Amino acid sequence: MAEVTLLHPNENEKYRLAPHNVEAEQALLGAILVNNEAYHRVSDFLLREHFFEPIHSEIYSVFGKIIQAGKAATPVTVKTFLPDELLENITMAQYLARLAAEAATVINAYDYGRSIYDLAIRRSLILIGEELVENAYESDVDETPVKQIEEAEKNLYELAERGHKNSGFQGFNVSLLDAIKLAEQAYQRDGHLSGTSTGLIDLDRLMGGLQSSDLIILAARPAMGKTALATNIAFHIAKNYKSEPTPDGQIKTIDGGVVGFFSLEMSSEQLATRILAEQAEISSSDIRRGKIHESQYSKLVDVSNKMSSMPLYIDDTGGINIAQLVARARRLKRQKGLDLLIVDYLQLLSGSARSANANRVQELTEITTSLKALAKELAVPILALSQLSRQVENRDDKRPQLADLRESGSIEQDADVVLFVYRDEYYLRNKEPKEGSPEHLTWQTEMEQVFGKADIIIGKQRHGPTGTVQLGFEAQYTRFTNLAKSDHLPEHME
Numbered sequence: 001m002a003e004v005t006l007l008h009p010n011e012n013e014k015y016r017l018a019p020h021n022v023e024a025e026q027a028l029l030g031a032i033l034v035n036n037e038a039y040h041r042v043s044d045f046l047l048r049e050h051f052f053e054p055i056h057s058e059i060y061s062v063f064g065k066i067i068q069a070g071k072a073a074t075p076v077t078v079k080t081f082l083p084d085e086l087l088e089n090i091t092m093a094q095y096l097a098r099l100a101a102e103a104a105t106v107i108n109a110y111d112y113g114r115s116i117y118d119l120a121i122r123r124s125l126i127l128i129g130e131e132l133v134e135n136a137y138e139s140d141v142d143e144t145p146v147k148q149i150e151e152a153e154k155n156l157y158e159l160a161e162r163g164h165k166n167s168g169f170q171g172f173n174v175s176l177l178d179a180i181k182l183a184e185q186a187y188q189r190d191g192h193l194s195g196t197s198t199g200l201i202d203l204d205r206l207m208g209g210l211q212s213s214d215l216i217i218l219a220a221r222p223a224m225g226k227t228a229l230a231t232n233i234a235f236h237i238a239k240n241y242k243s244e245p246t247p248d249g250q251i252k253t254i255d256g257g258v259v260g261f262f263s264l265e266m267s268s269e270q271l272a273t274r275i276l277a278e279q280a281e282i283s284s285s286d287i288r289r290g291k292i293h294e295s296q297y298s299k300l301v302d303v304s305n306k307m308s309s310m311p312l313y314i315d316d317t318g319g320i321n322i323a324q325l326v327a328r329a330r331r332l333k334r335q336k337g338l339d340l341l342i343v344d345y346l347q348l349l350s351g352s353a354r355s356a357n358a359n360r361v362q363e364l365t366e367i368t369t370s371l372k373a374l375a376k377e378l379a380v381p382i383l384a385l386s387q388l389s390r391q392v393e394n395r396d397d398k399r400p401q402l403a404d405l406r407e408s409g410s411i412e413q414d415a416d417v418v419l420f421v422y423r424d425e426y427y428l429r430n431k432e433p434k435e436g437s438p439e440h441l442t443w444q445t446e447m448e449q450v451f452g453k454a455d456i457i458i459g460k461q462r463h464g465p466t467g468t469v470q471l472g473f474e475a476q477y478t479r480f481t482n483l484a485k486s487d488h489l490p491e492h493m494e
Contacts, residue, residue: 038109215384218384219405261314265344274478277478279307315328400459429447454473456468
């Protein structure tokens, strides 16, 4: 028996090869050569950089170019675009012929492709781990452990979402394909929306739904109902969630979505009570005071059972800073998925320690800039609620304007969309004249015209028109509704 030399474990570590499977790569490439249909079974998720062997990566890339050009990829057509010599004792033509001769069947192509992809992800994980260890050993003075954790989480998120594809410049043809896909999805989707439907028809008509990567600011003075509008939208999207698996094992949302809700002002119980009241059509104040009868309680239980499986996740931690919010949002997207992020509300967030030592305007600038960057990174719309300044109350016309956004011009600058909630009824109710006076009759007429109505003012929209949408508002249920158009109402019978 030949003598076996045992290496010390530490020595063995030095010679460990990264996870790979050359045989699986050869089997897949052979399958594509025999039947080009095999390429279409893996091309949705498998890229050239996922191959361990550089020559296999090059061969796969040539396959893609030939097949996408509508031609057949065979050993004869492929070898023209590859180097002649592979090794000293074998030519490229001979290697391609051997791959085709020992090919797997097209049925197994997907499994081989998944194996190659998974091993590539594991190699990327090793790289992230090595970088993390290296940075921990040799970190700069200003490189805090929290910063290192955030960077590691970001890298892990990118790996989970995109398989560690490199970012940077891309050809305009790639962007054009994405634009065409967006148009196709809008055409095929109910309501012809390119974004996620809010459930409010007229608002969707002007905005095309909530658009991916947009920072949407929803601003109003207190008591206008901005939290109510946010919870209405969150519930509608979570309730309509439908998904399907993709070829690379990910889950793709086809309707509605997974919603993350940062409630910095209200507790999760208060937020759940609001949504319950809205859906069960029972006053939220009656629920809190226990002024409900048995049938209403049964309705609450029934509605809550239906809602319990909705993908709506609430984080009610108070006093968090923007870095913590970003890290938690990434984690939610990685673990549960994410299609809409809501922040209630902007002024309750704090910036990093560095900006907190500066003035509040600079701190808020950091917050809005970070939220916009997060929307692009996660490829989801972020709906951030914001308070308006008190100067609104000093004007005769109390309809909000962009200049009323509180504390920072960066809110208007970084936002893709700015929405204002305005209710004439709220201000008019506080101006009630003495009962029986001539002014009281005029006031009553005006109240009848605005009762149960709310205006959503689109003050800014990068990719659409501005304007005003009128909605119904049921204060007892904290619910916004679609307003029936007068030309859609049934004929009045005398």
